[in-house]
Amino acid sequence: MALIEIEHLSHAYAMGEGAQHVALDDVSLSIEAGEFVAVLGSNGSGKSTFAKHLDALLLPTNGTCRIDGMDTKNADQVWRIRQKVGMVFQNPDNQLIAAVVEDDVAFGPENLGAPPREIRQRVDDALAAVGMTKFRSFAPHLLSGGQKQRIAIAGALAMRTECLVFDEATAMLDPEGRTEILSIVKRLHDDQHITIVYITHFMEEAAAADRVIVLDQGKLAMDGTPREVFARADELQKLGLDVPLSVEVGAKLRNGGLAIPQDIVTEDDLVQALAGLAGLAGVHEHAGRDSGPEGGAAVAD
Structure with a gap:
């Protein structure tokens, strides 16, 4: 059984006066435990809506989303689903809630009722994993954008999550910050075998994944390895997407x-x-x- 199973998933937002906007339209796919999957799509393609279904922040209008066999529409399973799937959003300021870094990372395990000694160990492990141990006593507002994102990732790791979903988590960072976050993501995937769902509009980041999914107007348009997907450069550009610079240069040559x-x-x-x-x-x-x-x-x- 796959870690994530999506069958004929559709999601429509109410627009008022009976109108609807269909953000996802009959999407079916599965993601195995330990995969690193990048999700691409132009603005309005349904990427963020897709991401929020994986953590039961949104529920299907039609179809099914199952996490490790648990249906997201089952209210009794939502807490367990969110223990398995952690989210890292575009703006880390929306996720950091404590006045001190280590308190913020400890927030999730405390809510799980973990013993104090275990909480301390989880915080230590999570901060070490993202290279932020020496900042444990800092106030989050004193950190850079990239450092804040590291703390947001550490908060998810402290929950002992099996899957991390990044919803354009590098969009507000400079190139150096994006490189640092991607490096951490790759290390978590390679060393800890955490399942990664990485939503981005930076093609070079998507090229680092094992698998690339492309959404277009809420539909699944492509699904394959980076080599298979980026070989279809003309089709990607018709969907309003760029391709990695190396792909573009190779085509011109x-x-x-x-x-x-x-x-x-x-x-x-x-x-x-x-x-x-x-x-x-x-x-x-x-x-x-x-x-x-x-x-x-x-x-x-």
């Missing part, structure tokens, strides 16, 4: 006649492809120098 593979995703992929071409050109040039005027082997003087 192919159009210019270079033998660049279609599955370029990361900068490393592009560098390796160019290095391969340079090496091949060097072999051809060397072979030309070593051949005689008729194409035969050169004869030494």
Whole structure:
């Protein structure tokens, strides 16, 4: 059984006077425990609505969302679902509630009724996991945006969550802050095997995932590995999405006649492809120098 099972999920927002806006339209997919899944889509595609269903913040208008077998529409299961799935939102100021960092991280375990010694251990472990131990006695308002997001992540980790959902959690950060948060996310996935659902509009971040899901006007438009999805660059651009710079450069080089593979995703992929071409050109040039005027082997003087 998958950790997240979504079957024919639709969600409509009431717009007044009987009108509705359908944000999700008959979406079906599953996410296995330990996966790192990026979710892409243009504004209004349904990404944030999708995210809120995973923590039972929203309930399906039609269809089903199950977390580890628990139906989000079952009110008796909501607390257990939220112990399994932690949310990190775009603005960390909306999640930080205490006057001191360690108190904020301890808030969740305290509400679970964990013993004081266990709470202390959970706080220590969570702060260490996000590299914020030395800031435990700081006031959150003194921290940078990236540091605040780390504390928000630590608060979810202290709940011993199995899945972390990031709803455009790097959108308000500068490039350095985005890089730091993505690095932490990858480490949590690789080292602690936490399931990651990472909603973003930064293509380079999505390229770091194991799997990419693309939503368009509430429907599931694409689902595959980053290489499979970004190979469909023309389709993505028609959906109003950019592609990673390495993908765009690779496509332009192919159009210019270079033998660049279609599955370029990361900068490393592009560098390796160019290095391969340079090496091949060097072999051809060397072979030309070593051949005689008729194409035969050169004869030494």
